[in-house]
Amino acid sequence: MRRLSVVLVTLVVFTLSAFKPTADKLISKDGHISFYSHTDIEDITANNYKVVSTIDTTTGDIVFSVPMQGFEFEKALMQKHYNSKNFLNTKKFPKAKLIGKINNLESVDFSKDGTYEAKVSGDLDIKGQTKPITEIATITVKGGQVTLDSKMDVVLGDYGITFSGGKPSTNIAKKVEVTVKAVYTK
Amino acid sequence: MNKKTKKRILGIVLIGIFVAMGIVLYLFNMPQRDVQASKIDFRISAKEIVAEYLANADSANDKYLQEEGDSKILAVTGTVASIDTDLNNQKVVLLKNADEEAGVSSTFMAETNSNAEALQIGDKVTIKGVIRSGAGYDEDLDLYEDVIMEKCDVLKE
Numbered sequence: 281m282r283r284l285s286v287v288l289v290t291l292v293v294f295t296l297s298a299f300k301p302t303a304d305k306l307i308s309k310d311g312h313i314s315f316y317s318h319t320d321i322e323d324i325t326a327n328n329y330k331v332v333s334t335i336d337t338t339t340g341d342i343v344f345s346v347p348m349q350g351f352e353f354e355k356a357l358m359q360k361h362y363n364s365k366n367f368l369n370t371k372k373f374p375k376a377k378l379i380g381k382i383n384n385l386e387s388v389d390f391s392k393d394g395t396y397e398a399k400v401s402g403d404l405d406i407k408g409q410t411k412p413i414t415e416i417a418t419i420t421v422k423g424g425q426v427t428l429d430s431k432m433d434v435v436l437g438d439y440g441i442t443f444s445g446g447k448p449s450t451n452i453a454k455k456v457e458v459t460v461k462a463v464y465t466k
Numbered sequence: 467m468n469k470k471t472k473k474r475i476l477g478i479v480l481i482g483i484f485v486a487m488g489i490v491l492y493l494f495n496m497p498q499r500d501v502q503a504s505k506i507d508f509r510i511s512a513k514e515i516v517a518e519y520l521a522n523a524d525s526a527n528d529k530y531l532q533e534e535g536d537s538k539i540l541a542v543t544g545t546v547a548s549i550d551t552d553l554n555n556q557k558v559v560l561l562k563n564a565d566e567e568a569g570v571s572s573t574f575m576a577e578t579n580s581n582a583e584a585l586q587i588g589d590k591v592t593i594k595g596v597i598r599s600g601a602g603y604d605e606d607l608d609l610y611e612d613v614i615m616e617k618c619d620v621l622k623e
Binding site: 305307309310311312327329330332333334343345347348349350352355356357359360362363364365369370371374375377379461463 | 493496497499527535550552599606607609611
């Protein structure tokens with residue numbers, strides 16, 4: 281009797297795992313995010329090529345994880361300001377994150393070559409502050425490879441990144457343009 | 467005050483202004499740190515640093531990350547699991563054993579890419595670079611993230 285139940289349990293487990301839907305998850309481990317700030321005094325650009333992202337093609341769930349110290353600036357002093365306690369405090373908050381969903385999943389066909397417009401909404405967490413966002417992303421499917429491109433504006437003040445004085449308060453725009461590109465593999 | 471003293475004071479003030487301008491210009495144009503030319507802060511295996519992060523990410527961040535972004539320079543020894551190219555045409559070498567959940571993702575530079583290309587999967591190597599973030603399981607991604615190093619090169623000793 282005991283043996284029978286063991287066999288039964290094993291059988292059930294095997295059957296369940298065989299029918300478990302394989303999550304169709306796309307993973308990108310070297311995504312690129314850049315930001316651009318424009319003021320009359322100077323233009324500032326920073327690049328980050330270490331962004332991790334996933335898209336679940338069955339649910340439309342989309343996640344971005346950004347290692348904040350991976351942003352590279354042209355000038356060392358800018359990079360120091362950016363990382364410092366007064367600005368993004370990257371030692372305390374080493375990662376920023378976007379947890380979102382593609383709302384019009386029905387109009388994106390991940391199995392067919394083409395260019396699709398995805399409406400993404402979700403929460404963006406920078407420096408421990410979470411704010412809702414709604415953005416448009418372009419998803420390109422070509423030869424089985426999926427690429428995501430997006431451009432969005434981030435208002436620094438929304439995430440508690442403010443400047444009371446000093447050079448950064450005049451040299452950095454209150455709103456920065458963020459460009460996202462990720463190439464996914466299955 | 468005679469003319470001579472006035473001149474002297476003016477001279478001192480002018481020198482002061484020039485020195486201050488020099489310092490501001492130097493700071494403003496200070497070049498980025500040359501990671502490969504800087505000293506190594508920690509020598510560690512890929513397995514050890516991943517374990518350290520999985521055990522306690524906060525204390526590991528405290529140990530390896532610096533407030534102004536000039537975080538610790540590591541020499542990490544491990545086995546090459548993959549060699550890829552990122553969107554900036556930089557080589558990315560993953561140090562990880564097959565049975566481990568996370569590894570160390572090491573991004574090279576234009577100047578050092580060829581050294582990464584010379585590697586083979588399965589090679590045991592030591593890679594020097596600056597740490598940008600640690601390893602950990604991320605619930606939202608539903609996967610393990612690797613330790614991230616940048617400005618890397620193969621360390622020849």
